[in-house]
Amino acid sequence: MKTDLPESQSDSDRIDDFNLDRSDSKVYTNRNSNNKNSATYLTLGLATLAAIIAGSYAFKNDSTGVAQQSRSLISTPTTSTPVGKLTNYTDTNFIAAVVQSVGPAVVRIDSTHTVTNTAPAIFQDPFFRQFFGSEIPTPPTKQIERGIGSGFIINPNGEILTNAHVVQGADTVTVTLKNGRSFKGSVMGADPVTDIAVVKIQANNLPTVALGDSNQLKPGDLAIAIGNPLGLDNTVTSGIISATGRGNIGAANERVNFIQTDAAINPGNSGGPLLNSQGQAIGINTAIIQDAQGIGFAIPMNQAKSIAQQLIAKGSVKHPYLGIQMVTLTPDIQQSLNNNPNSGITVDTNQGVLVAKVLPKSPADRAGLRTGDVIQKINGQLVSSASDLQQIVEENQVGSSLELELNRHGQPLNLFVKTAAMPILGQ
Template sequence: MQNQSRDGEHPSNSILSNTADTKYHNRAPWKKAAASLSLVLLGSGMTLAGGYMAGHSQQMSENASNLAVSRVNAAPPLAAGTDPNFVIQVVQKVGPAVVRIDSSRTVKTQIPDEFNDPLFQRFFGSQMPEQQSNRVERGTGSGFIISADGRILTNAHVVDGADTVTVTLKDGRSFKGKVLGKDDLTDVAVVKIQADNLPLVALGNSDKLQPGEWAIAIGNPLGLDNTVTTGIISATGRSSNQIGAPDKRVEYIQTDAAINPGNSGGPLLNYRGEVIAMNTAIIQGAQGLGFAIPINTAQRISSQLIATGKVEHPYLGIQMVGLTPQLKQNINSDPNSGLSVNEDKGVLVVKVVPNSPAAKAGIRAGDVIQKLGGQAVTDASSVQKVVENSQVGGDLRLELRRNGQNLNIAVQPGAFPTQPTQVQ
């Protein structure tokens, strides 16, 4: 199977929000996702207190006494010469700036029209359900303070659809929070509370991270406030496709520090106590497979949210897959593929969204992108990265092959549509 990515398409089968296991039956190999993993969002899904499991209605208990205790995600041994108290020092430094975020929303439920049938009313009488009822859905996550006047970073899914947001500090003080903005494509949100002289975190540089570095997580998993766990950076640059979240635009940091529902939005720290990432998801049924949003990404998105309340993501409007000789053979031998490929390397355009920037520039299904913005590209994630770092309305040059011919095309990335129906 090959990695397939949608630039500009909003998949209806979002693993992060709707379905845990996305199956692709009776589809050509180039239409299969590289990973169909079950992810658990670590914060409030507004359907469960303490977090929600994607695609399942499984309740996560907030009662620690109901949790099975097992020895997993144990901290690795200290390296020779390392201060044995460095974790304590980090916690004392950063802990007061880590907060709990409780959110709730009221959901109105309407009974089906069938219940208005006189036949139903005749047989069920007073047992008929009310025409409309309300229920309150609650969720809990984490966050960290980035300004002394009360700006807090967290995950978008922690506050998604919330009517009320309550922020509780480590010292016990609680404040009503206001969502300044959220970005679903990166799962970043900014919450503001009315307070001054608050403790705040120091931000690191996630671009310089290397696998094997120390990682410290602080958050509120499963209702256990101010929990600290340690591990290492297991990997960097994990694409959203690799972890089964094709509707996101993040290159995740992987860690084996123990994180659980309720940790979402909390900081992942280095040994100096600098925030290097924001914890966001784990893979269901696995151990030591946690994923966090790099702080450089979160900081870039939060700056736009603070300034304008929204984020503009550049997009082209293509569905694409990294090309290999084996994939070329599969496509050319499939009479139903509708494509014919002559190249062995590059990124194959599988589909072009109608009326998208790519369509307006003349890009076609079957084109093989070899360079984008002057950079050689070999897989879908590398194209996505170049596009994300471009400017809406700017010029982006593509070097591609079409029917054995070299073509140079200029395309102007547009702003990613906010409504899924606009890109289908």
């Protein structure tokens, strides 16, 4: 099997609980940018597990301007013009009413990032210079990359919710309101694990977006997206909620079960709100699949709100982790492993999550987990996929003790793992 992972994901020391499940589609985060790394490509093959077991990568937190002291947490906004119960779908103007109410609280975010370019060594070779003389083009040593994204105001004092990849590593952040006013933005905190960030501007009495309950979403519910695709400010599209709880879509923020929608989402929409018929934000527009029509993804608001509250209060987020690399076990994978004398793994069940690697000195290592173990339950909760496991771990606090029910060489085994805070390289 060939596992074709992007360069940024092929490091050998990834620290979090790495879900090796992947789709064959290419997934993009929706930042309209000149940055060549602004798109995330993920592909997966299933022919051998040897390369998968060794494959891993590390997150890097490039957030800037992290707040050092506690600030007011997110409260239910009261300054937006109330939309009311806009559920009369026979009224063709109900979407317009939502947009009129919420639109002033949706912002455009422009960022710049300075990249240092190193001239190829051959340009400095004396023979090369003697041959070509002074006409050798000298590449610029520095290049400014510009990105465009979206965001929405969640507090009238200027706190704005967006995606981490929109502002991560930015040298400058500029926020432009719908009325044309521009402000310098500072990043209060950015969480690369969930791709959520909070930006602050110095302003008061701003319009806000009310935050809805994403747990109440059902396929078929109305969805309205507002953002700045391709730099076109305050563009509105509408559709429905196509599905909830989508994992393994190939995006970098793996600890998110996404909302899927057919409302058109394009580059530059990242960080903009996905709204319900009451004009409440029920998600943050985040990702699209290349060459797919009518498939976009948003981070559920309940998870985004929890992360944002921590970013506002502390400037960072601590995520619990076990320290394993894993893959959802299927009959095909079981057969492939058992029939491959070089796999080093024999599996006696085809249901659960296979531990492909245990990271040294991790909570899983200290608890005694081994490569080849199959995790079937955590705290009595059935684990049917690697995405399930990530979500269950994420829902617990750092330092929680989790009971893992395993299958090891056909024998049941219970182990207790005390989670630790996921280390993030660069912090």
